[in-house]
Amino acid sequence: MILNQIVIGRYLSRDYEGAVEAARRVLRSYPDHPLVYRWLAAALGQLGRGDEARQALDRAVSLSPASFDLYVRRRVPWHREEDHLHMLDGLRKAGWQG
Numbered sequence: 001m002i003l004n005q006i007v008i009g010r011y012l013s014r015d016y017e018g019a020v021e022a023a024r025r026v027l028r029s030y031p032d033h034p035l036v037y038r039w040l041a042a043a044l045g046q047l048g049r050g051d052e053a054r055q056a057l058d059r060a061v062s063l064s065p066a067s068f069d070l071y072v073r074r075r076v077p078w079h080r081e082e083d084h085l086h087m088l089d090g091l092r093k094a095g096w097q098g
Contacts, residue, residue: 042090
């Protein structure tokens with residue numbers, strides 16, 4: 001989904017507010033898209049918006065635990081290591097304990 005790529009691009013550019021805005025737009029049309037919640041949680045974590053970040057994190061995991069495991073616990077080959085670490089940083093700030 002191209003809209004998810006915009007969320008990821010904004011996050012990796014450290015435009016966390018833009019990532020949140022883009023994620024919310026995606027979720028209006030696709031409210032059960034687990035990957036978007038992962039990036040939303042990371043962006044909200046980076047912004048220090050803990051309660052919202054934890055809600056998005058919980059939603060990402062509950063919608064698709066296997067997807068979360070694939071993209072978070074293991075780095076997929078198309079993510080650069082530094083981008084994966086940046087995402088993990090945001091997720092930890094969102095409350096992820098992995």
